[in-house]
Amino acid sequence: MPDETGDSEYLSDLSPKDKPWDSHRAIADTVQSLYRSARLDKYADRIETCGKLLEFALRSDDQGDVGIKLQSARFCRVRHCPVCQWRRSMKWQAKMFTAMPKIQAEYPTHRWIFVTLTVRNCDLVDLRTTVTDMNKAFKRLTELKIFPAIGWIKSVEVTRNQETGQAHPHFHCLMLVDSKYFGGRNYIKHDQWRSLWQQCLRSDYLPVVNIKAVKPKKNKLTDELDDIGQAIVEVLKYSVKESDLVADENWLVELTKQLHKTRAISIGGVLKTFLKEEKEDEDLIHIEEKEDIEDIEDSIKIYFGWREAIKRYTKQ
Numbered sequence: 640m641p642d643e644t645g646d647s648e649y650l651s652d653l654s655p656k657d658k659p660w661d662s663h664r665a666i667a668d669t670v671q672s673l674y675r676s677a678r679l680d681k682y683a684d685r686i687e688t689c690g691k692l693l694e695f696a697l698r699s700d701d702q703g704d705v706g707i708k709l710q711s712a713r714f715c716r717v718r719h720c721p722v723c724q725w726r727r728s729m730k731w732q733a734k735m736f737t738a739m740p741k742i743q744a745e746y747p748t749h750r751w752i753f754v755t756l757t758v759r760n761c762d763l764v765d766l767r768t769t770v771t772d773m774n775k776a777f778k779r780l781t782e783l784k785i786f787p788a789i790g791w792i793k794s795v796e797v798t799r800n801q802e803t804g805q806a807h808p809h810f811h812c813l814m815l816v817d818s819k820y821f822g823g824r825n826y827i828k829h830d831q832w833r834s835l836w837q838q839c840l841r842s843d844y845l846p847v848v849n850i851k852a853v854k855p856k857k858n859k860l861t862d863e864l865d866d867i868g869q870a871i872v873e874v875l876k877y878s879v880k881e882s883d884l885v886a887d888e889n890w891l892v893e894l895t896k897q898l899h900k901t902r903a904i905s906i907g908g909v910l911k912t913f914l915k916e917e918k919e920d921e922d923l924i925h926i927e928e929k930e931d932i933e934d935i936e937d938s939i940k941i942y943f944g945w946r947e948a949i950k951r952y953t954k955q
């Protein structure tokens with residue numbers, strides 16, 4: 640574990656898999672100061688305390704390799720906190736990866752399609768209404784007789800147009816379909832997806848829709864993510880990318896107002912049996928797919944504290 644190079648006091652050197660902590664906490668510092676400057680002290684105060692001290696324990700994995708694993712930390716749970724947003728996304732991805740073999744066992748011949756449903760950019764002040772309308776439209780879509788999926792997971796992403804400051808909300812959906820859908824009489828072509836989405840949106844323009852068939856899982860010979868793995872990561876990533884969060888103070892403040900208490904991820908159809916939508920107090924500490932094989936020594940704890948001046952977690 641700790642080596643003699645003198646670098647081992649940093650979390651990112653000691654445990655490469657925990658490297659992202661530094662960058663997410665650094666962006667959290669910026670989000671916190673934007674909220675502070677906008678006099679949203681309630682959010683600034685909460686983010687200020689988020690993940691400031693991390694308690695890790697020594698663990699060995701199933702290969703017998705020794706590493707450290709997060710045992711305890713305090714999370715602020717602010718919607719746009721970069722640290723919490725990252726933890727939530729990792730947690731969702733892990734839950735989905737854990738559920739996949741069960742879904743596959745229950746529906747061995749079914750396949751996945753990755754669908755992105757968009758609308759035209761809207762003014763940020765109209766984001767809440769726009770997303771509400773999109774949710775209604777999605778419900779109509781799933782109720783159409785021709786709708787091919789028996790289960791889906793859907794997330795909302797909002798990006799910021801750099802020139803106009805307008806918002807671009809869109810849905811990423813992973814849909815489980817019968818394999819007969821491909822090449823069958825009910826197969827929906829790209830143009831038809833667009834007009835169906837237009838019909839459900841009740842819009843006077845033809846919206847942009849992307850459809851991708853996900854390749855079935857191959858034998859896992861490498862650690863590389865296969866098609867389905869990539870789709871899972873894409874659907875369950877952040878809902879607002881970090882660079883957009885910190886681009887403009889007013890944009891962040893209005894975004895916070897607009898998305899307050901809206902749902903980022905929803906589950907539908909048969910997938911409800913395998914995945915649950917999270918409660919507000921979800922566990923953001925234990926997010927790994929696999930449980931530990933062995934506790935080496937429960938009493939060995941290592942603490943890392945956030946050093947804002949150098950933007951690194953440093954051993955305490």
Ligand SMILES: [Zn+2]
Pocket residue numbers: 686689690714715716717720721722723724
């Ligand atoms: Zn947080």
